[in-house]
Amino acid sequence: xxxxILRRVLETIPVLLCVAAMTFFxxxxxxxxxxxxxxxxxxxxxxxxxKQFNLDQPLHKQFIQYITHLPTLQSFKxxxxxxxxxxxxxxxxxxxxxxxxxxxxxxxxxxxxxxASLRPNTYIDYIPSSLAMIGICLPTFVxxxxxxxxxxxxxxxxxxxxxxxxxxxxxxxxxxVLPSVTxxxxxxxxxxxxxxxxMLDILTQDYIRTAKAKGASGLRxxxxxxxxxxxxxxxxxxxxxxxGLIAGSFVIxxxxxxPGLGQDFVKSAFNRDxxxxxxxxxxxxxxxxxxxxxxxxxxxxLNPKLKFD
Amino acid sequence: MxxxxxxxxxxxxxxxxxxxxxxxxxxxxKNKMAxxxxxxxxxxxxxxxxxxxxxxxxxxxxxxxxxxxxAPGAExxxxxxxxxxxxxxxxxxxxxxxxxVGLVATFVSLTIGIGYGTISGYFGxxxxxxxxxxxxxxxxxxxxxxxxxLMVFAxxxxxxxxxxxxxRGSEFSxxxxxxxxxxxxxxxxxxxxxxxRIVRGQVMSLRRQEFIEACISLGLPTHRIxxxxxxxxxxxxVIVYTTLTIPAVMLLEAFLSFLGLGVQPPTPSWGxxxxxxxxxxxxAWWMLVFPGALFAIxxxxxxxxxxxxxxxxxxxTSKD
Numbered sequence: 001x002x003x004x005i006l007r008r009v010l011e012t013i014p015v016l017l018c019v020a021a022m023t024f025f026x027x028x029x030x031x032x033x034x035x036x037x038x039x040x041x042x043x044x045x046x047x048x049x050x051k052q053f054n055l056d057q058p059l060h061k062q063f064i065q066y067i068t069h070l071p072t073l074q075s076f077k078x079x080x081x082x083x084x085x086x087x088x089x090x091x092x093x094x095x096x097x098x099x100x101x102x103x104x105x106x107x108x109x110x111x112x113x114x115x116a117s118l119r120p121n122t123y124i125d126y127i128p129s130s131l132a133m134i135g136i137c138l139p140t141f142v143x144x145x146x147x148x149x150x151x152x153x154x155x156x157x158x159x160x161x162x163x164x165x166x167x168x169x170x171x172x173x174x175x176x177v178l179p180s181v182t183x184x185x186x187x188x189x190x191x192x193x194x195x196x197x198x199m200l201d202i203l204t205q206d207y208i209r210t211a212k213a214k215g216a217s218g219l220r221x222x223x224x225x226x227x228x229x230x231x232x233x234x235x236x237x238x239x240x241x242x243x244g245l246i247a248g249s250f251v252i253x254x255x256x257x258x259p260g261l262g263q264d265f266v267k268s269a270f271n272r273d274x275x276x277x278x279x280x281x282x283x284x285x286x287x288x289x290x291x292x293x294x295x296x297x298x299x300x301x302l303n304p305k306l307k308f309d
Numbered sequence: 310m311x312x313x314x315x316x317x318x319x320x321x322x323x324x325x326x327x328x329x330x331x332x333x334x335x336x337x338x339k340n341k342m343a344x345x346x347x348x349x350x351x352x353x354x355x356x357x358x359x360x361x362x363x364x365x366x367x368x369x370x371x372x373x374x375x376x377x378x379x380a381p382g383a384e385x386x387x388x389x390x391x392x393x394x395x396x397x398x399x400x401x402x403x404x405x406x407x408x409x410v411g412l413v414a415t416f417v418s419l420t421i422g423i424g425y426g427t428i429s430g431y432f433g434x435x436x437x438x439x440x441x442x443x444x445x446x447x448x449x450x451x452x453x454x455x456x457x458x459l460m461v462f463a464x465x466x467x468x469x470x471x472x473x474x475x476x477r478g479s480e481f482s483x484x485x486x487x488x489x490x491x492x493x494x495x496x497x498x499x500x501x502x503x504x505x506r507i508v509r510g511q512v513m514s515l516r517r518q519e520f521i522e523a524c525i526s527l528g529l530p531t532h533r534i535x536x537x538x539x540x541x542x543x544x545x546x547v548i549v550y551t552t553l554t555i556p557a558v559m560l561l562e563a564f565l566s567f568l569g570l571g572v573q574p575p576t577p578s579w580g581x582x583x584x585x586x587x588x589x590x591x592x593a594w595w596m597l598v599f600p601g602a603l604f605a606i607x608x609x610x611x612x613x614x615x616x617x618x619x620x621x622x623x624x625x626t627s628k629d
């Protein structure tokens with residue numbers, strides 16, 4: 001296993017370099033620059049600014065400087081703040097949103113999926129299954145505003161915007177409910193479908209019949225014997241799901257005005273904030289690759305048919 | 310060879326075999342949800358592409374400021390938006406754009422995916438493992454982030470291209486359609502990965518069958534084997550996955566438009582209409598509810614048709 005992890009980590013290095021190069025050159029070869037919007041800037045000031053941010057040096061030198069000093073580079077839009085500072089301040093908000101959403105997704109998804117799989121093609125199956133279909137087809141950017149319209153504007157149960165109340169310090173506040181539900185619902189729907197499919201495969205296996213024949217209780221058969229195999233499709237979905245959660249958080253943070261990293265990323269791209277763009281892209285890429293690695297390891301640990309190759 | 314088919318005796322009628330496609334059609338016809346989805350998609354396409362012939366030329370940009378934010382009623386069936394534009398016309402035009410992006414970008418990803426997967430699966434060995442490792446790596450990248458970057462940074466490139474042509478005395482202009490072109494390429498470039506995997510798997514299993522070996526021993530050129538004998542045989546799974554890619558592409562387009570990166574106003578797409586609606590839902594619920602519901606039902610229909618086709622074309626792998 002160690003060898004497997006080592007190989008994957010080594011493989012990551014060229015991949016991340018490629019990501020950095022693609023991002024950097026896509027930013028820099030496109031027309032426009034970070035100071036285009038400040039109309040008043042005179043030629044001399046612009047030159048000074050270019051000098052301050054090393055924009056006057058040849059591209060390859062800049063690239064090397066960017067990738068070697070990324071976390072300590074200054075943001076173009078928020079001078080005096082480094083890329084590392086901005087990410088470490090904003091990411092915890094996004095991570096918390098993602099964490100709550102994932103909890104909802106896994107909790108509801110597995111519960112509904114298991115229930116649906118126990119009595120296939122009856123109403124006990126149809127109701128959660130059609131709920132899942134709705135969840136899959138209702139995009140977050142439709143679902144979010146709709147939930148906001150009903151639960152905060154009409155019923156007034158939850159605040160429409162914000163994150164963590166006034167102080168922003170609480171671990172949980174009721175303004176976190178709607179964003180987390182919106183983001184989690186799609187994945188809950190998907191996970192319940194995958195769980196149902198996986199469980200249906202497992203429940204017809206001989207060893208489940210054996211377990212029942214030995215007199216194991218229904219609950220024990222589900223929890224102890226079936227779930228491990230039945231959840232395999234869910235585990236392999238977790239890799240892409242994490243990438244999707246990050247993309248989803250861009251939208252959710254825009255809708256609910258949450259001060260997370262996703263919103264910053266879109267803004268920084270519009271602002272041509274080269275350093276911040278590169279920083280956030282590299283951060284997300286590393287995160288996704290790392291989480292994918294963890295998912296792969298989990299998959300092999302849970303599925304005896306797979307081996308680390 | 311002599312004709313060995315037994316002549317049908319007058320007492321027994323000969324059982325006629327069903328071809329894959331006829332059988333699939335029979336199974337699909339029994340699937341009510343898939344049929345309803347198919348009918349809905351056809352109606353929607355008809356409305357979006359034929360509807361404009363019955364409307365005035367500026368049906369989706371005509372601004373009547375006195376009528377802004379009118380609720381649905383006799384005059385405006387689906388109400389008006391914040392600039393007094395008829396919501397029905399905007400939805401029709403938006404449907405055109407969304408469906409067009411869905412179809413063209415899917416076609417782009419289809420072409421890349423089939424080409425890549427066929428080559429990888431047919432040649433196998435080292436080529437295959439390198440090509441598939443690349444797909445694995447691409448899978449683990451934050452692609453949406455790249456699409457966002459591409460849409461932001463290449464936005465002004467259309468103007469630069471126009472400039473380049475103008476300097477050379479050409480009337481050629483691309484900036485009007487630039488954003489659409491960019492959407493096709495960006496989305497198509499992202500969505501081909503799964504298709505490549507599916508095609509590769511199919512080709513690998515075909516590769517070992519006798520009729521392909523016969524082709525090889527007959528000395529047919531490789532491209533002919535690939536595109537005459539392989540590709541038609543993998544159509545089933547490809548069609549299924551295509552119907553499932555279209556909604557994914559439409560979703561990505563709407564996602565980009567929602568973030569302000571997709572289709573540029575005043576041209577509407579459903580994502581843009583949903584965005585406008587979300588911004589003004591306090592005053593005008595109809596601006597959010599109608600495009601949102603229509604979009605969700607469309608995705609629903611495509612998914613049902615895709616699922617139905619999968620069950621129909623491959624009865625063995627149907628879900629339950």
